[in-house]
Amino acid sequence: MAAAALLLASLSGVDAFWRMDCHSPLGIARIDPLVNYGEIAAHSHIIFGGDNFSPTAGYDDLIASESTSCRAKEDKSAYWTPSFHFKHSDGTIEVVGNQGGMLAYYFLRDGGTGKEIKAFPAGFKMIAGDTNKRNYTGPVPTPPQSTWGPDLLTQASLAERALGFNCLDYANPIPEGSLTRHFLPDKSFLDANCKDGIRLELAFPACWNEAAGVAPKGYKSHVAYPDLVQDGVCPDGFSTRLPGLFYETIWRTQDFVGKDGEFVISNGDPTGYGYHGDFISGWEVETLQSAVDTCTNLNGELESCPVFTLQTQPEMAAVKLTMPGDLKNENCAGPESALPGNVAIQSGPQPATENHAGAAAPTYAASSYAAPSYAVSSKPVVSTPAVSAKLPAYSKPSYAGSFSIQDIHAAGVASTSSIATSEASSTSAAVYVAVTPAPSAPVESDGGSIIGTTTYTSDGAVWEVAIKEIDITVTAEPTGAARRRRHLAQHRHVGDRHGL
Template structure:
């Protein structure tokens, strides 16, 4: 990640000690404003509200170094994987602009937002009334190599359960040695932007930086930060929106286990019932067609056998991206996800045997009482 400290505006001041703020909202899953942004000269009314400016302070820059670069903060949603695979050969850059207008008194607020505001053009512009103190403009960039997953099934999702990008956010806590950042604001005005051109800082060599170590706390040393079992960290559920998201944990595994247990029990019961009915006749069922005057008539025997079938229940998401006016921006599909598996037993004809008698059957004078067996047919309904 790269953090830019920019000096937009007049009379810029450093962050005061113990200052904190948040940019973005982790629960947002919708962007109710025009896509793409209209010209900044047309940002009036709701377009210029703090709510709109907060969402316009998030960017997802498609990187293709063979082409002209996209503008910073030009796209406010995460493109779908199809688009990333086709166009973003050098990955995607997540961008986040922090508020730079301060009320001049509170170093924090209950929501970590109310004590600050955005200027009229997000990066630059005029601060709103009550927030006239201009702070250093803080801009975060993080590049993700999404192209490494080209042509692989699936979709990208942020660790907070957000596949849209609307919930991208960041925190800032002032940790500068008191007074140092203010000196840099006043003295380091070289347009090169190179930190080496600022005499306020005593820059260490890269080799010396690599020598800096600390004892890893046990809680961090054993923390699993990749390939999290069960999906997202803390088993967070993926929430597509557009409704405001919530702290919901995915409980699919428990539901699938219950459904699998019930389905297995039902299949086992049905198999037992079918086996019971079949045992009255054995495995061969014979059907013949006698005639009034005997002639050799072929008899066909159908040989049935129990067959075990595997049943796999899968789920696939169909994704439709729309803007605030419900215009469709694109569509996509998620990967196939196996929800549960089970087995079921059925009977099936596996072969036939044809026989031809060589002599007429013996005529019986006595009456033979035939036992008629009534068969109940059990129907097993399974829902996926």
């Protein structure tokens, strides 16, 4: 295990992480003490954390919370994102069911610098994402990290790639990786492919400019992304490394299969580009620093950290928001004739106008926005009839000995000795091979090189993935061999997932 841990750290910069399970929301309400302090917020949010959350909540309020909807009693932080809704063809709108609350990952990554990771200081607040954004400026699909040039390393570009919309199908042997799709798929794609819903993902900046303070106006200028979004080197002026915060929230889009309409985020965004999240630390600094320093397991399990006092799921579910009087009668769940706050649905590509509470909401047809149509590389596009042949075990080079190599599965290409990827134009695609008849020789490798890594969770397990470029040879009778350069995803199980 020591050797495996060393290899994993060298490949991905992951020294440790834990998953803070916030199994049940405090509630869904138009409350946002960062953007709309002391007021009714412009749009609704799903909220987790300390029970003292309110339109005026700050660090001292959260620390004084009697309880939290998150699993570790020591974590009184506030975590919130926009809620997720479905607009029916008759114009009525209702909230989509949430599956299992949310997970807040704390990644302890130093970008290979060896620098100390510091706990969030008292009073620390930040926002990730831009509620008014309705376009994407980067290449689709995203190139491998090893090829990112200056245009992809700006903070604006990195922030675009800090959003993820993960299509969930637990029967798929190769799930989509985290942060691989940066837009909300349209309903037809969700109905056909995402049998277990969609997971909305958000990575927060992990580099801090201490001189800028803990909560400057706008709650963004004091932090920055490292140059690989979740890992890598911090930019000049942002030298303090913080835990890498990462939100996952699952929504039950499968409940709306066959129903006519569109999905939309509560800020009026049907594209996903305007997804965002907020965070106010509710940790005692010494407690969080102790966890950062001592909870260095690779499995992500809270049970592995003696710093935390853990709650049961019923205890978390019992913690609810004290709703302000002027919001007690608001029905954010619906069905209603408009989004909470009467927010306008705006599909862009120009930035959305500010959505102020009470503003008249214009109507938009469901067809006003068309999601980009590309396939994320880690999930094959399967044609009918699908080819189900599996290749023999891959011959691993010595440095990858601690990995268990995932089988390569057919992607439905019927021709003999053919190499297919789920996105032909993508240089980051995993390899899928369809062979008729079955191959008579194993896949061979020239060793290749690691070109990128990622972490994802699937069906109760956490995997660390190394993407490696290799030459492969497939021999099939009677047509001989085909040789192509492609990328292979190597998966290593690093822990089990809780609460979902």
